Amino acid sequence: MDAALAVLLTAVLTLIIGKLVLFRLRCPNAPPCISGWIPWFGVAFQFGKGPLEFIEQARVKYGPVFTVFALGHRYTFVTEEEGIEAFFMSKDVNFEQAVQQAVKHTVSIPAKVFYKNRYNLYVMLKGKMAPPNLHIFMKTLCKELHEFVEQLGTEGTEELHDLVRHIMYPAAVNTLFGKDIWPTSRSEISEFEEHFQMFDEDFEYASQMPVCFLRNWSKSRQWLLKTLEKVTSAAARTNPSKSESKTVLQHLLDTLPDKHFAPNYSLLLLWASQANAVPVAFWTLVFIISHPDIYKKIMEDIISVFGNAGKDKTEISQDDLKKLPLIKWCVLEAIRLRSPGAITKKVMNPIKIQNFTIPAGDMLMISPYWLHRNPKYFPDPDMFKPDRWKAANLEKNAFLDNFVPFGGGNHQCPGRWFAIMEIHLLVVLFLNKYEFILLDTVPKESHLHLVGTQQPTGPCRVQYKLRE
């Protein structure tokens, strides 16, 4: 080996060992750390290949609290009660600090603007989409869903994820952002879907790396921001004075003092409202159709509420949804099985979890996906068992213990009740109108991403025809 190279390697190794020794001296009780041997890069490669598998294997090998070092960051995972409680409740961890960089990379909102506005926007969204206000959306959402479902005709064969996407994107967007200000012709919708899909697909990479490496992603973001510039100025122009007549987008505009960032915030809201809800609706339908006993029971329930007809544009109310609890359980069970791979907070002051001290600066992580597979909390965790939701007090809007797909504590997803309602409604509307047959086996979920709901790994075609 070349002498200069040998000197360089020795220097690098000394530096790494020195840093590790220093870290251990400063934080003697830090959890076991999986760091690899490449400086700064850490185990990014192994982790990136299949992050969901990686964290489960690490839990088995290193115990319930462990740190993964990758791309210069320390990600400390907690997998049991004590750590989860700290994740949701501790004042020493911070949500805003954990997500700010990702927000800056993906929708170009600077740190100062983000910190100034986040709380007010969160409170506004949480209030507008709280359970007592959901009736405001119900009529429009039902009408919009019908309009796009009509376009499916009397029968056909389609990839189910595409089918759900074509209906849910425009219906939800028209409901939350306002109908007449959003491009809604067929070609505009498909262009929008194409760009949104690209934006969503690489969102996780874009949140962590310079976007110059993601050229197609950047183009789609640009297209979406340009479209949202027009949408937000139309929403501002037509903003009514009465609060009840405003769309969620118009409430957002009223709450945001930095108006020139309105398209950026709208893109963030658009992503948050679609990225998880669309695949969850897909999974709910796939799970139902692939379980004949559950499908049969659901159809009996639907017939008992709406009678035999499925052809008309049946208006569905919140009371109707209440009479169809099994479908709501199916939605929640699909969410349980396809929950975000990880959610994050930043450790601001060292915190003690079990016998470990997690140092300030670490990203503290929990994995709803794996938590929901712990048989201690969910017996037969890999099985689709909607009946387990009988035990939840859904009348009082309480989930089952340790069900955390929407986060917890002060930062729970403000759109969660809207999401559950829109998926419930879509499933009722679909199954009331059409009979479905699965043409492919149920695809596996992709383990490639930690952010958000898992996407299917392969196609899943269905044949549908109007119910007799």
Ligand code: HEM
């Ligand atoms: C099944 C569907 C959904 C899932 C699984 C989901 C999950 C989540 C999660 C895990 C978070 C972060 C919580 C944390 O880190 O503690 C979040 C935040 C958020 N979600 Fe959802 N979400 C869904 C649907 C929606 C919908 C339909 C909307 C809007 C209509 C929405 C709006 C938001 C917003 C605005 C935030 C950021 C809140 C903040 O600034 O603190 N989500 N969601």
